[in-house]
Amino acid sequence: MKSLSHEYLEDAIEDSRPYASKGTVNKSLPDFDGTKQDLLGISIITNDQTCYSGGDSKQYVPMQSTSKIISLMLALHDFGKDRVFQAVGMEPMGDFFNSISQLESYDTSKPFNPMINAGAIAVSALIKGHDNKNRFDRYLKFLRRITNNYDLDLDEKVYEAEIANGSRNRALAYFMHSTGSLVSDVEEALDLYFRINSVMMCCEDFAKVGTFLSRGGRAPDNDEKLIPPHHLRTVKAIMMTSGMYNSSGRYAVEVGFPCKSGVSGSIIGVVPGIMGIGIVGPAIDEKGNSTAGGALLRKISQDLELNMFGTGHFYGRTPEDR
Amino acid sequence: MKSLSHEYLEDAIEDSRPYASKGTVNKSLPDFDGTKQDLLGISIITNDQTCYSGGDSKQYVPMQSTSKIISLMLALHDFGKDRVFQAVGMEPMGDFFNSISQLESYDTSKPFNPMINAGAIAVSALIKGHDNKNRFDRYLKFLRRITNNYDLDLDEKVYEAEIANGSRNRALAYFMHSTGSLVSDVEEALDLYFRINSVMMCCEDFAKVGTFLSRGGRAPDNDEKLIPPHHLRTVKAIMMTSGMYNSSGRYAVEVGFPCKSGVSGSIIGVVPGIMGIGIVGPAIDEKGNSTAGGALLRKISQDLELNMFGTGHFYGRTPEDR
Amino acid sequence: MKSLSHEYLEDAIEDSRPYASKGTVNKSLPDFDGTKQDLLGISIITNDQTCYSGGDSKQYVPMQSTSKIISLMLALHDFGKDRVFQAVGMEPMGDFFNSISQLESYDTSKPFNPMINAGAIAVSALIKGHDNKNRFDRYLKFLRRITNNYDLDLDEKVYEAEIANGSRNRALAYFMHSTGSLVSDVEEALDLYFRINSVMMCCEDFAKVGTFLSRGGRAPDNDEKLIPPHHLRTVKAIMMTSGMYNSSGRYAVEVGFPCKSGVSGSIIGVVPGIMGIGIVGPAIDEKGNSTAGGALLRKISQDLELNMFGTGHFYGRTPEDR
């Protein structure tokens, strides 16, 4: 087992960066061009709040689908588990994240899970607020609190690109409206979804979200319990089975702890009780996951023995399976 | 947190047994009739090999789909990860375990994962042997070794029922043969699959399989390493994302450790590094999982704090999320 | 074989009207209530322009999906067969008319055929015009010309109901936009589609559309050829294989000539070279076809020997199959 340090992370970045050439940068990143294909950064914040970083850890990208775990935490907090899972299922789905067919099959009353686009639109529509602005303000306030970064905000250009490229998400939302699984105003639900996807974060911010989950829901500044741990267990379990689009099964095998990715090449990882991880690597594969980021996750899981399906952990237990 | 003991387990059994009335006993149990609907038993074997039991823990039932993890271990051992996952995927699938549609969609080269029937037929066909008898003998020998129970054997009546009710599995196997994802002799592959599903075990045997996984692959009698730990991590990860049919996501949320069920009402559970669990409760729900067994798993996960997505564990760590 | 007359049609109406009790009136008919469930009317106009009517033949209802054949004629006229069938397929589909799954399967480049909603949205978007108003004006002008009824117009209340209940069609249109199979402005395409569905017609108008098809595309007043006959053969063939939603196969067997239905309970029928038929019967079955109207079609096909798959016809040939 290797030790976690800045030097280790810089080495790991250099090992993984070549995988960026296998991916492509998504159109949801309007400012990016070919010169940023090779970007790769990581931050790890352990449960004692020590932060280790490497590579392009200061690069800001939109949250995109990593926002799905923020919405889910807020919706669980606002309405509780029963109400949330009336609106959305909790089963993984062996299909693409923007599949519309699955909405029509088996059970049209709700989308499969909160990690696919349809499910996330339905979940974010549950966030409380007297209007859409208020809902987004609550989202942003919560995100700033758990990252302790009060500069976080949406990027207008990204938000406009979301709207411009939003036909598939519109189709999902209107379909759910037609079956009754989305009862709120469709255009408002979409606008909120586009907004929360457009908030810009860097590796340290993504890692802080991970640490919020690995520390059981306490605020990073004053340890206030913001979300009950049982809701966070739900979020982490769903990340494990469904967080990495239709490569979630592969990540469970090869990485072995809960992760959530976005098409901006961002990934939030959580080793429960141990650490949070934030990665940015904009070149993504055809499933929607950062190619270099995935390689980096596999490497640190193995080097630092973070795989939860192993029989030993890196923090002092006597491992049985070395 | 409660303490693990025989008394605790007997109480937990009595709390969970009423859920049996919500399920039905599968036709793959030819000897069972209405009087056995309420059966429920459990054995837990901790990593130090202490065994705790409760309820009808001596009731033998066929392995059915719990055999899928034995086949997967043997195939990984015989051929390695690369070859096995050429034959079968590792993604969860939001569909019924005997779905044939999914074989025709996206990628006809292989079934979604080794925990669905199609995948398990393909995986068991990989088990080495010069003929079908030899393959089954190797399976049985391995199973006896890891359970340390040399009386385990198939039940002829169950095996005949498997053949008689085998049309769906035949359809799956012939379909895979037609697409080239099953290259071996179809009737031999089916016969082996029917045989391994027909081996009879009781709670303690199921628990021992779990403990073999939680202890990193060492034989229970002499600690010999039979299967490398990295193969077992693969098995446990796939159990987590796909082990409980199309309720796997729900079990990840509500139980939070790897499990595999069979339509005989059997369940094998694994808390990595901690314990193996064996449950028998023949009344199953429409997804194929024991109704009372599922209630029992939810209860012990909560009472004994076994949810891997929690931030503390029951074996001495200072938990952060109480 | 019976003779066509007003008396015959009145008798046929009375025989068929009881089937209305098996259907339900669609919400796209805002003015209708339970008292209109039993409405049933028919007009038949033979190729010599004699008109026979029976029952509630003066009842006006919105065109709904019967508009699909008008759009298809106009699009074929404006762009020709090659361009139209770049935008839409010509295969029947064993699925519901508003299915979205099929858009995602096999070939996302275009919907299956012009008779399903997705296909009709794509086809109507092809109608030439410098703006949406102009496109609808051209549609209406053409419809008035071929029916020789210059009073035809849309009903504002129906149009508003179309918009209010339009989520499924919005989903279809945005999905097609996301895959590139609908390149025009989505909201404009939907608005045009909602407008053309909202034009009100009665049995005689529907029959005149049928006669336009049975007479090879000549204007009813001055015999001017408005659409080349080869385009009309295309329209009639597609009506035969796909005109009656996912009962099209049944109608080919039981009626045996091209028909197109709408959820308003309207049906346009064509016996090529012989006659056009218009039916209104608002109570529809779960597939979307008028229950009493279907019974009436079966009866007149049999009584008047109109089934094209028979070996004799009613207009003077020596039939071989009596």
Add this chain to the structure above:
Amino acid sequence: MKSLSHEYLEDAIEDSRPYASKGTVNKSLPDFDGTKQDLLGISIITNDQTCYSGGDSKQYVPMQSTSKIISLMLALHDFGKDRVFQAVGMEPMGDFFNSISQLESYDTSKPFNPMINAGAIAVSALIKGHDNKNRFDRYLKFLRRITNNYDLDLDEKVYEAEIANGSRNRALAYFMHSTGSLVSDVEEALDLYFRINSVMMCCEDFAKVGTFLSRGGRAPDNDEKLIPPHHLRTVKAIMMTSGMYNSSGRYAVEVGFPCKSGVSGSIIGVVPGIMGIGIVGPAIDEKGNSTAGGALLRKISQDLELNMFGTGHFYGRTPEDR
């Protein structure tokens, strides 16, 4: 309009033969090799029993899926329409002829229609007989009678190839058995299906089947009525909507009369009341239809004005649409 003659057919063959280079010869033709790619033959038998032939009209090939209309006629004769359509639907399906997914969707009680493999297996299982040999004998006797060719028989080599390549059909049959939509012995049903597909015919034989349908079911030698005309209308209607696999819609548009094809490159065509057509052209497209045979059908439909959706016919009516 051109005139039907041997010379005309030879010219039409030469025009169409080049399309053979776009297809491939199916493995169900064990004796064929690259040298037979360009084969193309046609026979047309008008209702007055005059026979016109061109090209390789003496080439024998297995019936393959053209057998489906013989089975359907026999089953309708043996059991009547109600019973047959309890076992199989009558809707076209926008999917490949050997699709298994559709068996699992919407309605697992029966396959979509008698022209897809699953439906034809279910229909042929209905043919009466005290054992499988007797069922096949009845099939062969009926086929010999309607073609007036008492030399027709199965080819052992083709039959063996059917068995050897039969995995997909086995999968379909076992799947239907598992859902209860095929209740007879699966292996017997498959054996009968393989046998009837293996009967060898040439263009004249195929044309005679067509003429049997166009003449209303009378024996070619003594005009005895063998099958009631109403059953034949059913068969022709289903050929129109579903006879050419998932190009049926295209053939309705481009050819415009009922046809049924087989992967041997055979096609049976019917112009009701007018003529039967038999074509052999072994090179087939990816849908399963003869490429050169399809071109030939399009040509003769246009040249001889055989499209039923036109408003005039070639036999003396005053056409309205020239």
